Amino acid sequence: MTKIPEETIEEVRSKTDIVDLIGEYVQLTKRGKNWFGLCPFHGESTPSFSVSEDKQLFHCFGCGASGNAITFVMDIENNPFTEAVSKLADRAGIELGIDLNNSSADSRKLENQSMIEAHKLAANFYSHLLLNTVEGEKALQYLEQRGFSREHIENYGIGWSLDDREVLSQLLQRKKFDMKEMEQAGLCIMKNDGTGYFDRFRGRVMFPLHDDNGNVVAFSGRILSDSKEEAKYLNSPETPIFEKGRLLYNFHHARLNVRKTGKVILFEGFMDTISAERAGIMNSVAVMGTSLSDTHLTKLKRIANQLIICCDGDNAGWEAARRFAILAQQKGLDAQIALLPGKMDPDEYITTYGGEAFAEKVIGNPHSYMSFTMAYYKRSKNLSHENDVLQYIHEVMEELAPKVSPIERDLLLRQLNTETGVSAEALREQLTKTVGKIAKREKTAEPGLQTVPQMDTFRNRKTTSVERAEKFLLCHLLTDVQLFDRVRDEHQELFNREEYATIFVKLAAFYEEHKMPDFHRFAESLEDRELRKIVMEAAMLERDPEYAQQEIHDCIHHLEKHRVTVKIDRMMHESKEAEKMNDYTRALELAREIIQLRKSLSAM
Numbered sequence: 346m347t348k349i350p351e352e353t354i355e356e357v358r359s360k361t362d363i364v365d366l367i368g369e370y371v372q373l374t375k376r377g378k379n380w381f382g383l384c385p386f387h388g389e390s391t392p393s394f395s396v397s398e399d400k401q402l403f404h405c406f407g408c409g410a411s412g413n414a415i416t417f418v419m420d421i422e423n424n425p426f427t428e429a430v431s432k433l434a435d436r437a438g439i440e441l442g443i444d445l446n447n448s449s450a451d452s453r454k455l456e457n458q459s460m461i462e463a464h465k466l467a468a469n470f471y472s473h474l475l476l477n478t479v480e481g482e483k484a485l486q487y488l489e490q491r492g493f494s495r496e497h498i499e500n501y502g503i504g505w506s507l508d509d510r511e512v513l514s515q516l517l518q519r520k521k522f523d524m525k526e527m528e529q530a531g532l533c534i535m536k537n538d539g540t541g542y543f544d545r546f547r548g549r550v551m552f553p554l555h556d557d558n559g560n561v562v563a564f565s566g567r568i569l570s571d572s573k574e575e576a577k578y579l580n581s582p583e584t585p586i587f588e589k590g591r592l593l594y595n596f597h598h599a600r601l602n603v604r605k606t607g608k609v610i611l612f613e614g615f616m617d618t619i620s621a622e623r624a625g626i627m628n629s630v631a632v633m634g635t636s637l638s639d640t641h642l643t644k645l646k647r648i649a650n651q652l653i654i655c656c657d658g659d660n661a662g663w664e665a666a667r668r669f670a671i672l673a674q675q676k677g678l679d680a681q682i683a684l685l686p687g688k689m690d691p692d693e694y695i696t697t698y699g700g701e702a703f704a705e706k707v708i709g710n711p712h713s714y715m716s717f718t719m720a721y722y723k724r725s726k727n728l729s730h731e732n733d734v735l736q737y738i739h740e741v742m743e744e745l746a747p748k749v750s751p752i753e754r755d756l757l758l759r760q761l762n763t764e765t766g767v768s769a770e771a772l773r774e775q776l777t778k779t780v781g782k783i784a785k786r787e788k789t790a791e792p793g794l795q796t797v798p799q800m801d802t803f804r805n806r807k808t809t810s811v812e813r814a815e816k817f818l819l820c821h822l823l824t825d826v827q828l829f830d831r832v833r834d835e836h837q838e839l840f841n842r843e844e845y846a847t848i849f850v851k852l853a854a855f856y857e858e859h860k861m862p863d864f865h866r867f868a869e870s871l872e873d874r875e876l877r878k879i880v881m882e883a884a885m886l887e888r889d890p891e892y893a894q895q896e897i898h899d900c901i902h903h904l905e906k907h908r909v910t911v912k913i914d915r916m917m918h919e920s921k922e923a924e925k926m927n928d929y930t931r932a933l934e935l936a937r938e939i940i941q942l943r944k945s946l947s948a949m
Contacts (some may be wrong), residue, residue, distance in 0.1 A: 356439055357415070357434050362401075367382075372604060373604070374392070381394060383647075394407070404881075409878055412881045416869060417532040418432055460562075467513060469612055469674065474505045475504045481505040482850075490701070502561070506546040506549050531582045532544070536829065548568065550944030555594075565615065584805060586640065589634050590641070593633075593947060594631040598627075603649050608628060608649060608651045611627035611632070612625065612632075612657045624701070628770065645678060652679065654669045655691055659845065662690070666717070667718075681711035681714070681717075682711055722740045738761060743783070746783060747783050814903040816886065821888075821897050826862055829853070839904050847878060851871065909945060913946070917939060
């Protein structure tokens with residue numbers, strides 16, 4: 346593969362603001378000079394992930410993950426070095442000027458790139474048909490009647506697919522796309538007789554769907570009429586570049602505003618997100634379909650502290666909101682639910698009452714999980730009937746008793762008292778019984794398991810003096826070529842841990858090629874993520890230049906003593922084994938060597 350010039354790599358690194366980059370993945374808050382957030386590389390509830398704006402480096406005090414902008418992309422996206430540099434170069438508007446897609450390139454990546462280029466072509470084609478042709482006038486009028494301005498249409502890339510079986514397929518063929526790949530990409534379908542292809546989308550208003558990087562990867566097409574014979578919306582099938590469980594509509598646009606506000610609004614459908622943005626709400630996303638995946642929630646948790654769920658006001662919307670809220674709670678997100686009156690959907694509410702009312706009365710006044718749950722169970726009850734009262738109290742307590750705090754339990758009892766007229770004493774007694782019953786049920790259901798509180802094992806682990814010496818010595822070796830040469834010439838097998846010994850060998854090769862120290866480039870050259878972590882963590886250690894020589898001497902001295910101690914232990918074991926085998930000559934030789942090693946150890 347063609348090598349990226351060193352000066353280009355340095356330009357990419359220097360023109361990438363690491364706070365801005367990591368902020369696209371992690372919700373960061375400034376404390377003092379640095380920014381902090383929840384580490385994306387290990388689960389934690391207390392932020393230990395630090396990003397230094399001055400040094401353009403990140404470090405997790407929990408798991409030890411460390412690095413710069415390039416290694417962050419390598420680790421978070423699981424990309425090789427060249428691909429990470431290429432992504433950041435595109436992001437910074439830097440032309441690499443080389444072809445990375447030569448004979449050693451990944452064929453699957455090339456195939457996916459072809460699919461993305463085809464979707465870009467299709468999106469531009471559909472947009473042109475809507476805005477600039479007679480055939481698109483009816484669809485354009487439909488959108489304008491629904492409140493879309495030309496600016497909105499262009500911003501969202503909305504288009505129109507002709508009611509023609511083969512117009513896009515023929516365009517793709519003329520542009521030399523592999524039609525089998527285009528079928529896999531969901532843009533066309535093979536004819537029954539196998540003689541060619543026809544378009545998947547025909548006679549529909551086309552809404553492009555984007556991935557996290559802003560590439561069009563799929564479409565949702567809406568018919569103009571409300572015919573019951575055809576589905577109102579037709580979505581692209583799942584493909585190598587489009588998975589419903591990974592894609593959130595508008596994530597690429599909303600991410601920056603979510604990071605600024607700390608809040609993200611989750612809708613059921615992409616039209617609700619478009620309506621919300623037209624009303625000035627710029628931090629919303631939508632699921633594709635009605636399923637909210639763990640991947641969706643992980644994405645949202647990285648950039649938001651609070652999730653506001655807003656679904657339709659009908660029964661299906663209530664069920665979706667409850668399902669989303671439960672999943673968000675399980676993921677540790679602060680979930681609130683914005684309720685709509687009657688059976689309205691967000692788009693209908695905005696059209697009827699306006700965007701300002703929606704922002705203030707609906708999104709600006711969400712219900713807590715507890716309040717929503719109580720409203721959910723009360724919907725189908727008539728609290729003037731005794732049986733409904735008993736069922737309501739039972740359902741609410743079963744749902745909320747194990748999940749809410751003591752203060753929320755007190756609020757729960759007060760609200761139930763007000764709504765049902767049942768005395769506070771009776772409710773409190775019932776709540777105690779419910780909590781006990783749930784605890785007993787969980788205990789008997791999993792007799793061999795005990796709930797263990799989460800602990801940050803990384804933070805609680807103590808490092809040994811040998812590990813500290815290895816880390817500090819590596820820190821100096823990363824910035825001093827002469828020291829490295831001296832250590833290599835004068836000391837054998839100085840590092841105890843295998844990872845450090847491996848890094849030492851790789852650093853030798855790096856200095857042979859580059860001659861000058863550069864821990865950024867060295868870390869970026871390592872394919873193994875764990876080795877990169879060790880290098881960057883060592884490079885970020887604080888050290889006093891005034892005492893550098895003394896620190897180096899102490900580290901080498903400590904490691905040499907440890908090396909001799911380990912050797913003595915090994916030889917003592919060999920001596921005992923020799924005695925067991927009645928090889929007394931070998932045992933005597935080992936004993937003499939052990940004595941000499943102990944003398945050298947005492948002299949150190």
